[in-house]
Amino acid sequence: MRGADSGPLLRLDNVSKSYGSYQALQPTTLAVNEGEFFSLLGPSGCGKTTTLRIIAGFEIPTGGTVHLAGHDITRTPPNLRDTNTVFQSYALFPHMTAAENVAYPLKMKKVPATDIGLRVAEAIGQVEMTRFSDRLPHQMSGGQRQRIALARAIVGRPRVLLLDEPLGALDLKLREQMQHVLVHMQRKIGITFVYVTHDQGEALSMSDRIAVMSAGRLQQLASPRDLYYQPANSFVAGFIGKSNVISGMVATHAGRTVLQSGPLAIPMADRSAKPKAALRYEAIAVGPEAEARDIAFDAVIEDALFLSDKVEVTLSLGDTRLVAMTPSQRDSQFRPRDSIRAGFHTRDLVPLDE
Numbered sequence: 001m002r003g004a005d006s007g008p009l010l011r012l013d014n015v016s017k018s019y020g021s022y023q024a025l026q027p028t029t030l031a032v033n034e035g036e037f038f039s040l041l042g043p044s045g046c047g048k049t050t051t052l053r054i055i056a057g058f059e060i061p062t063g064g065t066v067h068l069a070g071h072d073i074t075r076t077p078p079n080l081r082d083t084n085t086v087f088q089s090y091a092l093f094p095h096m097t098a099a100e101n102v103a104y105p106l107k108m109k110k111v112p113a114t115d116i117g118l119r120v121a122e123a124i125g126q127v128e129m130t131r132f133s134d135r136l137p138h139q140m141s142g143g144q145r146q147r148i149a150l151a152r153a154i155v156g157r158p159r160v161l162l163l164d165e166p167l168g169a170l171d172l173k174l175r176e177q178m179q180h181v182l183v184h185m186q187r188k189i190g191i192t193f194v195y196v197t198h199d200q201g202e203a204l205s206m207s208d209r210i211a212v213m214s215a216g217r218l219q220q221l222a223s224p225r226d227l228y229y230q231p232a233n234s235f236v237a238g239f240i241g242k243s244n245v246i247s248g249m250v251a252t253h254a255g256r257t258v259l260q261s262g263p264l265a266i267p268m269a270d271r272s273a274k275p276k277a278a279l280r281y282e283a284i285a286v287g288p289e290a291e292a293r294d295i296a297f298d299a300v301i302e303d304a305l306f307l308s309d310k311v312e313v314t315l316s317l318g319d320t321r322l323v324a325m326t327p328s329q330r331d332s333q334f335r336p337r338d339s340i341r342a343g344f345h346t347r348d349l350v351p352l353d354e
């Protein structure tokens with residue numbers, strides 16, 4: 001019964017995977033809660049698909065265990081797990097209508113015909129494709145086919161739906177539209193999603209929590225907001241949004257702990273004094289506004305990129321380089337080699353471990 005087990009719905013404990021001498025996944029521990037939209041995010045080759053295939057049962061991990069609803073499923077074959085997978089290439093059967101495609105997994109499971117009709121109609125309704133039930137795949141657009149593939153994946157009511165870059169083949173507009181469809185559908189039907197993507201914007205906008213991975217290692221597991229404002233290390237700070245990584249030396253200056261980086265002496269709260277800190281581009285103010293910040297300094301404009309609503313200004317202070325993202329205004333101009341005031345609040349600095 002759903003929700004009858006206490007604890008997380010899905011749990012990976014020290015799960016690792018090696019291919020010969022190559023370790024694709026370092027020992028990884030994470031838990032996914034029932035009803036959660038959970039994402040695995042990271043650059044190509046970081047081990048996202050490997051992790052998903054282990055959850056689906058297409059791979060047996062080299063070490064560690066996988067639990068679903070309290071049961072050890074580490075060695076359970078895929079078809080006996082309460083999971084289903086949607087891939088980027090969502091091959092529908094070309095000679096079957098949308099409704100026949102969605103009905104197929106239920107027929108395989110020998111569900112009674114009367115139930116099949118109802119459940120197919122329900123699943124197709126959930127992806128808002130009722131009008132297309134009788135179409136063949138070649139009579140539908142890419143986005144419509146993807147919706148039918150989703151309906152086919154949820155019709156068997158898996159407890160966990162695994163999605164591996166399901167929108168990767170779609171163009172940007174359709175991708176954004178399908179992101180809304182997916183989030184809406186997930187909330188409505190309440191199936192737990194584990195979603196793989198290398199697109200940070202996609203992960204941030206859709207997920208309840210995100211596991212950021214790099215080089216086979218879990219870097220941070222947190223909500224989108226916390227990943228953005230409290231990155232745990234320089235990898236996450238660089239991968240999520242745009243951040244300066246300021247490195248220098250922790251020193252004592254007039255009785256206060258400071259991070260000394262080039263000409264900048266940035267006061268730090270003692271307990272969090274680290275030789276490295278992240279600072280979001282948009283946390284740096286340039287021009288007259290800089291005076292209202294905790295720290296203001298003179299800098300030289302190296303370069304300015306006009307991005308319609310924003311301007312990305314690269315500043316240099318001796319050997320230190322900082323990038324500021326500032327709202328673009330009709331009259332403001334940033335000329336290379338001009339001197340400018342810049343500043344930021346020390347509370348916006350995020351100390352980094354590595």
Ligand SMILES: Nc1ncnc2c1ncn2[C@@H]1O[C@H](COP(=O)(O)OP(=O)(O)OP(=O)(O)O)[C@@H](O)[C@H]1O
Nearest residue numbers: 019022024042043044045046047048049050051198
């Ligand atoms: N069957 C295999 N044999 C050997 N190496 C493999 C195998 N499957 C994956 N790998 C390697 O493991 C690493 C992780 O692969 P994985 O497919 O999990 O990456 P990914 O994060 O999904 O990347 P992408 O975003 O490109 O899909 C890669 O370096 C890959 O080459």
Ligand SMILES: [Mg+2]
Nearest residue numbers: 048049050164
């Ligand atoms: Mg992959």
